[in-house]
Amino acid sequence: MKARISIVLFFFLMFLAVSSARPSAKKKPYKPCKELVLFFHDILYNGKNAGNATSSIVAAPQGSNLTILAGANHFGNIVVFDDPITLDNNLHSPPVGRAQGMYIYDTKNTFTAWLGFSFSLNTTDYQGSINFIGADPILVKSRDISVVGGTGDFFMHRGVASVQTDSYEGEVYFRLRLDIKFYECW
Amino acid sequence: MKARISIVLFFFLMFLAVSSARPSAKKKPYKPCKELVLFFHDILYNGKNAGNATSSIVAAPQGSNLTILAGANHFGNIVVFDDPITLDNNLHSPPVGRAQGMYIYDTKNTFTAWLGFSFSLNTTDYQGSINFIGADPILVKSRDISVVGGTGDFFMHRGVASVQTDSYEGEVYFRLRLDIKFYECW
């Protein structure tokens, strides 16, 4: 009897091992060693809002200009930004740092972007920078980019950040919610 | 006698240890935990091929324009791309994803580029993104760039990708073969 239980248990464990060898789900079961939820706010320069714009189109494909996003889903536009980071979704909350870098619109038939930017945080809780790289299929509710490094309190950190468009007003204002999960913390 | 053998063995092991301390070869002996060979295809917009172009010059140095690559080995051109990825070297094979991002021509007296891009894969085998950064000395047969992160099935992955120019037709079409070797797989 005892032997039979052992055999059943053995096959059950085998099954578990095999199932976990090729995970079908996209979310891995790892637990972050640190997690931060932050918002940042982008106000794109459109030729009239120089006073409060936080980003500018600086490159465009042939036939486009630098105050109106390009025609084919903005393909080819590069935008440089210096956006305030807040702890909640209010643009007017006290900023805890700046999100700085660029995004590149990179598809002709839908809205996707390529992101290369850093968070520079300067709060009582966190001092340091977090560096991000990744593809952003904008119309997907939640999309993941890579945390490729960090400095200061984020020294050598790596992780994954889930990006959500928290608000979008025409082509001038958007707000992103980043759920930053570090899996290597040092 | 036994002592002499021990001494010879000792020096031999010392020699092995010292030789391996400064490896001369560029290829490390590590075995990848996952490997993918993929191709992607770039058709540069030249002012006449809007219908099938997959990339556009969006920035150029003074004196150049956005339909002809710049003079001095294209130094200063930034190209944004959205290229189909295939499993073989045929442009017309069913795409398994998109290679999206930018390349920057960054030398005046030879052809080199700086790459920042992502693979977004969407197949039955793989769902997720792979993020690449690196220097690409285009005229070298095989050159290595870094895999700095990934999401989905490539969650937290790191590795090295060997890039080969598989085909090059004038300044409008090129095909790259990427041998992606992951050494951290999670």
Add this chain to the structure above:
Amino acid sequence: MKARISIVLFFFLMFLAVSSARPSAKKKPYKPCKELVLFFHDILYNGKNAGNATSSIVAAPQGSNLTILAGANHFGNIVVFDDPITLDNNLHSPPVGRAQGMYIYDTKNTFTAWLGFSFSLNTTDYQGSINFIGADPILVKSRDISVVGGTGDFFMHRGVASVQTDSYEGEVYFRLRLDIKFYECW
């Protein structure tokens, strides 16, 4: 008596544990597994120095041009560079490689940049590339960026590089000193 000492010791150790749980210092005590100090030299094209310029403005916000850095702390300028790397601070020392990539001025009210570039080294000591990403608050004496990957002798390396402006002459020449500390060496 002995018990009291034990209690004092216990609280003292508790205190140590708690203090170290939230490190206030930005520098972590980790020891690098490899370290390199290198300099690179940037001569920006200004319309008159085509012969010896090593970098060019290739993107600018609306209203600016490609030979003069833009008004508001150069916000929105993208510069592509191909700079010689030297072992000391002399521009005319024999180069040991090239620093290639881009920097983006990304703040309106101070000087900060976002860096994406690679070192391609070709010396008797080192053959390979090092890939960097990070925020550069230019006016800070020493600022840290991430080493996100490497190839050749820097296969799979990660680390942090401390950047210092070693010299700055007007808007045409600057020299950076990089203290590259690898904490993952493979």
